[in-house]
Amino acid sequence: MPESIEMSMPEKRKPYEPGVDEIVAGILEGNRRMLSRAITLVESTKPEHESKAHEVLDRCLAVKKETIRIGITGSPGAGKSTFIESLGKEIIAEGLRLAVLAVDPSSSRSGGSILGDKARMETLAAHPAAFIRPTASSGHLGGTSPKTHEAIVLCEAAGFDVVIVETVGVGQSEITVDSMVDFILLLMLPGSGDELQGIKRGIMEIADAIAVTKSDGTQEPLALVSKADSEAALRMLPPKHRFHERRVFLTSSVTGKGIGDVWKEIRDTVASMRRQNILQARRKEQLKKLLYSSLESMLRTRFFSNRAVHAMLPDIEQKVLSDSLSPFSGAKALLEAFQNRT
Amino acid sequence: MPESIEMSMPEKRKPYEPGVDEIVAGILEGNRRMLSRAITLVESTKPEHESKAHEVLDRCLAVKKETIRIGITGSPGAGKSTFIESLGKEIIAEGLRLAVLAVDPSSSRSGGSILGDKARMETLAAHPAAFIRPTASSGHLGGTSPKTHEAIVLCEAAGFDVVIVETVGVGQSEITVDSMVDFILLLMLPGSGDELQGIKRGIMEIADAIAVTKSDGTQEPLALVSKADSEAALRMLPPKHRFHERRVFLTSSVTGKGIGDVWKEIRDTVASMRRQNILQARRKEQLKKLLYSSLESMLRTRFFSNRAVHAMLPDIEQKVLSDSLSPFSGAKALLEAFQNRT
Numbered sequence: 001m002p003e004s005i006e007m008s009m010p011e012k013r014k015p016y017e018p019g020v021d022e023i024v025a026g027i028l029e030g031n032r033r034m035l036s037r038a039i040t041l042v043e044s045t046k047p048e049h050e051s052k053a054h055e056v057l058d059r060c061l062a063v064k065k066e067t068i069r070i071g072i073t074g075s076p077g078a079g080k081s082t083f084i085e086s087l088g089k090e091i092i093a094e095g096l097r098l099a100v101l102a103v104d105p106s107s108s109r110s111g112g113s114i115l116g117d118k119a120r121m122e123t124l125a126a127h128p129a130a131f132i133r134p135t136a137s138s139g140h141l142g143g144t145s146p147k148t149h150e151a152i153v154l155c156e157a158a159g160f161d162v163v164i165v166e167t168v169g170v171g172q173s174e175i176t177v178d179s180m181v182d183f184i185l186l187l188m189l190p191g192s193g194d195e196l197q198g199i200k201r202g203i204m205e206i207a208d209a210i211a212v213t214k215s216d217g218t219q220e221p222l223a224l225v226s227k228a229d230s231e232a233a234l235r236m237l238p239p240k241h242r243f244h245e246r247r248v249f250l251t252s253s254v255t256g257k258g259i260g261d262v263w264k265e266i267r268d269t270v271a272s273m274r275r276q277n278i279l280q281a282r283r284k285e286q287l288k289k290l291l292y293s294s295l296e297s298m299l300r301t302r303f304f305s306n307r308a309v310h311a312m313l314p315d316i317e318q319k320v321l322s323d324s325l326s327p328f329s330g331a332k333a334l335l336e337a338f339q340n341r342t
Numbered sequence: 343m344p345e346s347i348e349m350s351m352p353e354k355r356k357p358y359e360p361g362v363d364e365i366v367a368g369i370l371e372g373n374r375r376m377l378s379r380a381i382t383l384v385e386s387t388k389p390e391h392e393s394k395a396h397e398v399l400d401r402c403l404a405v406k407k408e409t410i411r412i413g414i415t416g417s418p419g420a421g422k423s424t425f426i427e428s429l430g431k432e433i434i435a436e437g438l439r440l441a442v443l444a445v446d447p448s449s450s451r452s453g454g455s456i457l458g459d460k461a462r463m464e465t466l467a468a469h470p471a472a473f474i475r476p477t478a479s480s481g482h483l484g485g486t487s488p489k490t491h492e493a494i495v496l497c498e499a500a501g502f503d504v505v506i507v508e509t510v511g512v513g514q515s516e517i518t519v520d521s522m523v524d525f526i527l528l529l530m531l532p533g534s535g536d537e538l539q540g541i542k543r544g545i546m547e548i549a550d551a552i553a554v555t556k557s558d559g560t561q562e563p564l565a566l567v568s569k570a571d572s573e574a575a576l577r578m579l580p581p582k583h584r585f586h587e588r589r590v591f592l593t594s595s596v597t598g599k600g601i602g603d604v605w606k607e608i609r610d611t612v613a614s615m616r617r618q619n620i621l622q623a624r625r626k627e628q629l630k631k632l633l634y635s636s637l638e639s640m641l642r643t644r645f646f647s648n649r650a651v652h653a654m655l656p657d658i659e660q661k662v663l664s665d666s667l668s669p670f671s672g673a674k675a676l677l678e679a680f681q682n683r684t
Contacts, residue, residue, distance in 0.1 A: 288659060317633065321629065323626075
């Protein structure tokens with residue numbers, strides 16, 4: 001009986017789903033569509049995508065290459081996307097390939113309209129040596145997705161020499177991004193009072209360099225003050241790395257001032273970290289953090305897709321809502337169900 | 343053999359540990375030492391404290407009382423502790439008992455020395471109707487501990503009519519605190535540009551009212567500008583509750599200006615929410631969130647205290663660090679060990 005019903009149903013065509021081999025081969029060839037697809041797969045929260053995503057990631061992690069990972073952060077309005085566009089052109093001009101994992105402000109609740117963003121990084125996006133992946137910032141504070149580290153791994157396997165991760169300066173996201181990049185650049189709008197806010201929120205402590213943006217025209221005197229203030233603030237903070245002195249740069253995406261200097265600073269610092277084996281040690285630490293963050297996310301996925309948990313959850317939720325069960329007793333009952341059947 | 347060794351060991355005196363009945367009885371009598379002890383128990387991350395903490399919480403949750411839960415937030419420097427001290431005196435003057443779950447800035451990495459905080463809320467702390475519990479802000483962004491909701495439950499069972507939760511304005515902590523209080527008050531320092539920062543970081547959206555602080559002496563003209571700016575900003579944002587219009591108050595902890603008005607606004611709004619059954623619905627939603635946050639924290643505790651996981655973890659970590667195992671494969675192996683033996 002069920003069979004005949006099945007046979008009378010119109011045939012559904014599933015969209016073509018490439019397998020692990022095809023995805024990995026595509027990534028290694030530098031196929032952007034396949035890279036995008038793999039990032040989407042890795043970001044998926046569906047339990048059935050998990051093991052496929054991990055097979056792809058395992059094989060991409062095995063590809064070894066010397067790359068540079070840059071985190072760029074700053075308050076909304078500090079000119080992040082314009083700055084990244086200018087810096088990106090500088091990087092590409094050296095013959096390097098660049099991937100940008102960018103925050104998409106239009107997807108956050110109120111950010112889009114207030115910031116008035118139009119198409120971002122247009123010139124860079126059109127360049128064959130660049131790959132730009134916008135990440136919806138809604139839901140994840142500051143726009144780093146919990147899978148940003150994984151996306152970096154995929155971009156590097158696809159042959160990108162430099163990966164830029166953009167975040168919004170709200171504290172937690174910077175600390176997260178510090179666990180996945182080699183160098184953090186903090187952008188500062190002249191006269192915005194960002195220096196003190198940056199210190200208080202712990203962002204300045206994790207910066208490897210600061211770029212004061214929009215240092216052109218009538219803004220120049222303000223920019224000079226911001227530079228002096230930032231330098232004073234940096235002197236108050238403990239050093240991030242013993243071997244590296246944090247510098248403050250005056251930059252302008254209009255005149256191009258300072259952009260080359262910032263790139264040189266990043267490139268030279270990362271090269272020096274590599275020579276001293278500091279970069280390698282840091283990346284190992286980061287892999288360890290990735291082990292723990294993967295563990296937590298997989299554990300959560302397994303728990304909520306567990307059959308017994310799934311069956312009990314609506315009833316327990318109802319009892320908690322009607323005050324006949326405490327949240328703690330409810331949680332305990334669900335955990336016991338999870339651990340009794342594997 | 344092992345027995346004789348045990349017998350020859352000098353007897354260790356364990357510090358006296360009160361049982362669940364004794365703790366609960368102490369809390370219900372309003373014994374502060376027992377309340378403090380219970381909060382410490384609940385905040386403990388040791389697996390052996392979990393079930394005792396939950397028994398205490400279950401029994402405290404069963405105590406029903408009409409209380410007011412207030413979240414107070416603002417940038418560092420907005421004058422939170424001085425404001426809370428003034429507001430607290432106003433609340434106590436009405437014969438109500440007040441508990442404050444306060445951020446302790448001296449425990450965060452750089453906050454303490456820069457902010458120059460001395461003893462905070464001294465007068466309030468000395469008052470018999472007040473209970474102040476400082477929470478170390480290090481590790482948890484903005485100072486709400488993952489157990490703040492549980493601490494509120496304990497304070498209410500101990501007979502406190504009003505609970506104030508203080509957070510530092512960094513975004514994530516406000517969104518967390520919104521899931522556990524009835525009313526959020528945003529403090530704003532005159533002329534600090536906090537209005538725009540507040541909008542951008544989503545803090546203003548969750549505020550039920552705004553108090554401009556330090557509106558006295560030479561600061562008054564600036565405070566008026568901040569009030570107008572905040573009112574303009576609020577008009578741009580979607581309403582938080584349909585029934586409630588968000589107001590901006592000028593306040594001074596020096597002259598006492600506006601403090602009574604703020605308290606009246608909070609008390610009347612919460613009373614009106616209660617009459618319309620909105621408060622009850624909101625608190626039920628919050629209990630549901632507490633179910634999920636308890637689940638996640640208990641799941642994590644059980645995982646990392648699992649014998650098989652504990653035994654395998656060092657080896658897997660080592661393999662990930664030496665690049666012979668990917669973090670994803672390592673996580674998978676640990677999860678399988680966890681699920682095979684319960």
